[in-house]
Amino acid sequence: MFLEARARVEAILREATGEEDVLLADGGDHADLASTVAFGLARKRRQAPARIAQDLATDLAGRLEPDGIAVAATGPYLNFTFGPAYLAASVRAALAPGYGALPPGTGRVVLEHTSANPNGPLHVGHIRNSVIGDTLARAFRKAGYPTEVQYYVNDMGRQIAIVVWGMDHLGLEPGEGEKPDHYTARVYVAANRRLEAEPEITAEVDALMRQVEALDPATVKKFREAVASCLDGFRSTLADLAAPHDRFVHESDFLRIGDMERLLARFERRPEAHRDEVFWIDLSAHGIENRYVLRRSDGTSVYAARDLAYHVWKGRNADRVIDVLGADHKLIGASLQAALRMLGEVAPEIVFFEFVSLPEGSMSTRAGKFVSSDDLIAETRRRALEEVTARRPELSREEREAIARSVARAAIRYDIVRVSPEKATVFDWTTALDFERQSGPYVQYAHARACSILAKAGAWSEAFEYGSPHEVALAKQIARFPALVQQVVGELRPHLLATYARELADLFNTFYHFEPVLRAAGTTRDSRLTLVRAAQNTLGEALETLGIDALASM
RNA sequence: GGGCCUGUGGCUUAGCCCGGAUAGAGCGCCGGGCUUCUAACCCGGAUACCGGGGGUUCGAAUCCCCCCAGGCCCGCCA
Numbered sequence: 001m002f003l004e005a006r007a008r009v010e011a012i013l014r015e016a017t018g019e020e021d022v023l024l025a026d027g028g029d030h031a032d033l034a035s036t037v038a039f040g041l042a043r044k045r046r047q048a049p050a051r052i053a054q055d056l057a058t059d060l061a062g063r064l065e066p067d068g069i070a071v072a073a074t075g076p077y078l079n080f081t082f083g084p085a086y087l088a089a090s091v092r093a094a095l096a097p098g099y100g101a102l103p104p105g106t107g108r109v110v111l112e113h114t115s116a117n118p119n120g121p122l123h124v125g126h127i128r129n130s131v132i133g134d135t136l137a138r139a140f141r142k143a144g145y146p147t148e149v150q151y152y153v154n155d156m157g158r159q160i161a162i163v164v165w166g167m168d169h170l171g172l173e174p175g176e177g178e179k180p181d182h183y184t185a186r187v188y189v190a191a192n193r194r195l196e197a198e199p200e201i202t203a204e205v206d207a208l209m210r211q212v213e214a215l216d217p218a219t220v221k222k223f224r225e226a227v228a229s230c231l232d233g234f235r236s237t238l239a240d241l242a243a244p245h246d247r248f249v250h251e252s253d254f255l256r257i258g259d260m261e262r263l264l265a266r267f268e269r270r271p272e273a274h275r276d277e278v279f280w281i282d283l284s285a286h287g288i289e290n291r292y293v294l295r296r297s298d299g300t301s302v303y304a305a306r307d308l309a310y311h312v313w314k315g316r317n318a319d320r321v322i323d324v325l326g327a328d329h330k331l332i333g334a335s336l337q338a339a340l341r342m343l344g345e346v347a348p349e350i351v352f353f354e355f356v357s358l359p360e361g362s363m364s365t366r367a368g369k370f371v372s373s374d375d376l377i378a379e380t381r382r383r384a385l386e387e388v389t390a391r392r393p394e395l396s397r398e399e400r401e402a403i404a405r406s407v408a409r410a411a412i413r414y415d416i417v418r419v420s421p422e423k424a425t426v427f428d429w430t431t432a433l434d435f436e437r438q439s440g441p442y443v444q445y446a447h448a449r450a451c452s453i454l455a456k457a458g459a460w461s462e463a464f465e466y467g468s469p470h471e472v473a474l475a476k477q478i479a480r481f482p483a484l485v486q487q488v489v490g491e492l493r494p495h496l497l498a499t500y501a502r503e504l505a506d507l508f509n510t511f512y513h514f515e516p517v518l519r520a521a522g523t524t525r526d527s528r529l530t531l532v533r534a535a536q537n538t539l540g541e542a543l544e545t546l547g548i549d550a551l552a553s554m
Numbered sequence: 555g556g557g558c559c560u561g562u563g564g565c566u567u568a569g570c571c572c573g574g575a576u577a578g579a580g581c582g583c584c585g586g587g588c589u590u591c592u593a594a595c596c597c598g599g600a601u602a603c604c605g606g607g608g609g610u611u612c613g614a615a616u617c618c619c620c621c622c623a624g625g626c627c628c629g630c631c632a
Contacts, residue, residue: 295630
């Protein structure tokens with residue numbers, strides 16, 4: 001209902017003032033919506049802002065009354081407050097399964113996230129990408145966009161060649177029960193040490209890269225097997241995080257099927273193209289001074305060329321192309337966008353996130369210096385199981401373990417997504433393992449409490465009468481969920497969802513504390529049960545969008 | 555050297571794009587609350603010259619300029 005009410009206020013305010021931008025904002029403590037148009041009109045009308053606000057309030061009151069919206073001037077501010085009819089309609093809407101969904105969008109979305117090189121396990125930096133990407137994908141689906149999530153697999157780069165060389169020459173065997181991506185890292189780290197000690201090995205790695213570019217069958221097979229095994233490890237980690245991909249697209253495909261060559265041919269006809277010792281594009285018209293190299297002097301292709309071919313393909317299959325990339329890719333991303341625009345192709349919208357470092361410095365797969373996501377997940381599950389066991393000793397081990405898995409995932413995903421992407425973070429075990437306030441488990445807990453009340457309620461019928469401040473505040477937060485979903489996909493800011501869910505849980509917990517539900521009687525009991533049901537549904541939908549299980553009991 | 559990002563109570567952070575009404579929150583600290591719907595909870599208290607300095611504006615954490623500090627990028631790597 002919030003979206004409808006806001007649109008209504010905006011339209012009427014526009015009509016009354018003749019202003020295009022009526023400066024409508026959240027009313028905070030004062031109201032549901034507030035406008036500061038009076039300040040701007042003061043100059044034009046040569047009247048005091050407070051006087052204008054007062055006149056507008058009088059003028060608008062009658063027109064908004066049928067919608068149950070009250071308007072008042074407080075000094076120069078115009079405050080709009082939604083009444084009982086709005087609350088009732090909002091709570092009713094929030095009872096429906098799938099609440100928060102927007103009318104189906106016409107556009108298809110292709111969203112790429114994670115896409116880490118398969119040279120070692122995903123670490124706590126990589127999964128910032130996964131969690132941001134997956135949350136956005138869930139938000140897009142909620143907002144009605146058919147969405148395909150892709151992982152772009154680098155299966156022919158130097159790092160993979162180093163892994164393949166290591167597999168061939170170092171004789172390292174996978175350990176008992178060792179996860180394949182961790183085995184890959186062991187080989188990769190050892191191979192890099194050998195390369196540092198014996199630089200002449202570089203020539204052998206270069207040879208591997210040339211052979212794979214030339215599509216030599218035996219070499220291609222080796223690369224593919226090394227990559228596939230590491231990816232199996234990734235899939236398992238991503239499944240633990242509930243951040244799955246619909247499709248894994250291999251970089252080498254664009255070489256093999258000829259897309260990349262066809263694309264390079266298109267660039268060759270451009271006036272911005274230059275051929276000296278290398279083939280490069282001049283992007284200075286787009287403010288990028290570095291030469292954008294697409295082919296090496298030995299004729300082999302670079303990553304950028306394959307990536308361009310990939311993005312052309314994505315753009316032709318979607319209306320919005322979204323990439324989630326680390327901030328170190330900003331220049332590369334801007335170059336990619338500029339080159340695609342030059343050809344009239346769809347350029348991706350890119351969500352950049354800043355780095356996650358360790359207290360002792362930045363992470364490095366090559367140096368073996370990182371906290372793997374698998375370790376984080378295992379440790380968080382262990383702590384969650386301790387917590388569940390302490391609270392719910394009567395449950396079976398299987399039940400406790402299932403809850404612990406969900407709680408651990410909630411803690412990890414929430415801890416990552418709650419911080420805005422442009423903020424660099426330092427990985428901290430203490431906050432990662434925190435299950436209180438401003439955490440995923442805290443939101444889960446509010447949901448479980450709601451479920452518990454509903455389970456004990458017996459028969460009741462829907463009612464929608466709300467008067468106490470706690471009821472009203474909760475209902476109003478519930479009402480905003482669809483607007484929030486719209487904002488997340490519009491601005492590509494998934495952390496808003498985390499903030500929203502936490503505030504909803506806060507308001508539910510306060511309501512829970514002050515307003516008895518089962519011990520109330522008559523319409524009050526019915527109305528409160530209806531509100532609990534709406535809160536439970538909205539919390540559940542918000543959690544689902546965050547990729548967190550909405551547990552009925554924990 | 556150039557470009558981008560960040561700087562908000564002791565710590566973590568929202569708000570900044572789209573300027574307005576006392577800058578929200580969590581952790582930690584102090585003090586309360588479980589014979590009552592799950593205390594992974596709730597209530598109260600102390601703690602902020604919003605990195606510094608100029609400017610624009612009736613009004614600046616928010617916009618502009620300069621400076622300081624930290625991070626990232628500037629490859630025929632990916």
